[in-house]
Amino acid sequence: MAMAYLAWRLARRSCPSSLQVTSFPVVQLHMNRTAMRASQKDFENSMNQVKLLKKDPGNEVKLKLYALYKQATEGPCNMPKPGVFDLINKAKWDAWNALGSLPKEAARQNYVDLVSSLSPSLESSSQVEPGTDRKSTGFETLVVTSEDGITKIMFNRPKKKNAINTEMYHEIMRALKAASKDDSIITVLTGNGDYYSSGNDLTNFTDIPPGGVEEKAKNNAVLLREFVGCFIDFPKPLIAVVNGPAVGISVTLLGLFDAVYASDRVSQLLESKRSGKQREMRAFESSFSVASHKQATFHTPFSHLGQSPEGCSSYTFPKIMSPAKATEMLIFGKKLTAGEACAQGLVTEVFPDSTFQKEVWTRLKAFAKLPPNALRISKEVIRKREREKLHAVNAEECNVLQGRWLSDECTNAVVNFLSRKSKL
Numbered sequence: 001m002a003m004a005y006l007a008w009r010l011a012r013r014s015c016p017s018s019l020q021v022t023s024f025p026v027v028q029l030h031m032n033r034t035a036m037r038a039s040q041k042d043f044e045n046s047m048n049q050v051k052l053l054k055k056d057p058g059n060e061v062k063l064k065l066y067a068l069y070k071q072a073t074e075g076p077c078n079m080p081k082p083g084v085f086d087l088i089n090k091a092k093w094d095a096w097n098a099l100g101s102l103p104k105e106a107a108r109q110n111y112v113d114l115v116s117s118l119s120p121s122l123e124s125s126s127q128v129e130p131g132t133d134r135k136s137t138g139f140e141t142l143v144v145t146s147e148d149g150i151t152k153i154m155f156n157r158p159k160k161k162n163a164i165n166t167e168m169y170h171e172i173m174r175a176l177k178a179a180s181k182d183d184s185i186i187t188v189l190t191g192n193g194d195y196y197s198s199g200n201d202l203t204n205f206t207d208i209p210p211g212g213v214e215e216k217a218k219n220n221a222v223l224l225r226e227f228v229g230c231f232i233d234f235p236k237p238l239i240a241v242v243n244g245p246a247v248g249i250s251v252t253l254l255g256l257f258d259a260v261y262a263s264d265r266v267s268q269l270l271e272s273k274r275s276g277k278q279r280e281m282r283a284f285e286s287s288f289s290v291a292s293h294k295q296a297t298f299h300t301p302f303s304h305l306g307q308s309p310e311g312c313s314s315y316t317f318p319k320i321m322s323p324a325k326a327t328e329m330l331i332f333g334k335k336l337t338a339g340e341a342c343a344q345g346l347v348t349e350v351f352p353d354s355t356f357q358k359e360v361w362t363r364l365k366a367f368a369k370l371p372p373n374a375l376r377i378s379k380e381v382i383r384k385r386e387r388e389k390l391h392a393v394n395a396e397e398c399n400v401l402q403g404r405w406l407s408d409e410c411t412n413a414v415v416n417f418l419s420r421k422s423k424l
């Protein structure tokens, strides 16, 4: 009996409150010990789950996981405190040391609880495994699905950063036309892989038809005008889920969307790059062996490419963010973080990266439960005032671009891009 009591006292002292022994029946102690063995098993499963995380949970969560792991396996922090300039190890030490004398079992349970709270990013989110160019029926460059009242059009050229080639322009138009007529309530565009889209596929300028570059430029201008027109006239709420960097036309079109959601990784990683700390941030990321995802940035390098704005951005961007901010993006090619894009009105809302997909899709499913006719009619009330103007702007932008595509500035920029790797 004395041994059982001793076991009970030990169990009582080290049991996390969730397993607190309140009475002293041996069977209760046995059940709790089984629960603790289960939590050890859960702990090991959770460690494996962390390695399978599809979405980077963010540095704060990774520090918590590190600290709980150390506390659960080694007990209270037993490392000497790193120097102030050893940023990564100092952050880790602080996180572990903050747990004080938390018992190993409690740390283990907290670790399991934390990993299970990340479970949405363990499930397949809206992403298809990058690199697996899974084809939907009828599309080569997109994955189009329709469920929960949402038609999702996912750019699916992840190996080419979802660059939009001629085929993809046509497929996006076809998918939008089908979505405007199907029984879905809202339509969502997003990217598969680490990029939302790197914009126009620059090889679009290389397959020259018999009529020469003039015919190519004219054909591209006709295609672009029809493509942007589909976004101007799209009748349902159109929402962008910007899962990674967006470049060129994939950015300018956002001015024609009804909502744009992006994750906050931008502020963490792009700003650390700007402050020269990116090396530390990359090293820190790799110490958690979680696939580092590209931060969502918004870049319109038109001048660098010898080109000019499209997607009605020459009209929408000054209206959305002021002429000066539009100039910084469209003329000088300033790359924005999601936070900056949100501050300037191009992005509607920024979400924590660790919960981005879960929060956004929960919200979109709620939107899709709203009365469809009210949504369409409300969008029409807003869009009809601008529709004629937007089509006129689109026509003018395409005419200007048709000339730009024949310029030496554009030709040189495209050649430089396409030949850059051959120099390596």
Ligand SMILES: CCCCCC/C=C/C(=O)SCCNC(=O)CCNC(=O)[C@H](O)C(C)(C)COP(=O)(O)OP(=O)(O)OC[C@H]1O[C@@H](n2cnc3c(N)ncnc32)[C@H](O)[C@@H]1OP(=O)(O)O
Residues within 6 Å of the ligand: 159, 160, 161, 163, 164, 169, 198, 199, 200, 201, 202, 203, 204, 220, 221, 223, 224, 247, 248, 249, 250, 301, 302, 305, 307, 310, 417, 421
């Ligand atoms: C009908 C015509 C309509 C025209 C409309 C007007 C539209 C204008 C625009 O959209 S302008 C903007 C065009 N886009 C760009 O200039 C981006 C070019 N790409 C890059 O700068 C880089 O690839 C990157 C910063 C997006 C990514 O860099 P990195 O992470 O180093 O990856 P890689 O460069 O190795 O890219 C992987 C792979 O993808 C190919 N690729 C990426 N983007 C494009 C692109 N826009 N066009 C063609 N190919 C692209 C890249 O070449 C690599 O291919 P490889 O692995 O070498 O085969």
